[in-house]
Amino acid sequence: MSVMHLLFALILLPAITVGMVRILRGPTAADRMMTAQLFGTCGVAILLLLSVGMLNPVLIDIALVFALLATLATLTFTRRTWQGSDKRKNDDPLS
DSSP states (O other): OOHHHHHHHHHHHHHHHHHHHHHHHOSSHHHHHHHHHHHHHHHHHHHHHHHHHTTOTHHHHHHHHHHHHHHHHHHHHHHHHHHHHHHHHHHOTTO
């Protein structure tokens, strides 16, 4: 086990805990989505560091799945947000 990789993984954990506070206090959906992206990024980084530190290549596959899920979540959020604003503009008779 590489102590350096495990130490870096531990350093990333406070970012996730701070993100939990932001999810609870986030005034807008965009704040919450940015925190979800933080979780995805930190989660992938932690899994990759643990994979190297613990010599467990299976964690790389799990990190790739998390990266894909984070991308799909962002695309879904963006698509729903923009479509919602387009519908509001088209339904407004004054615009």
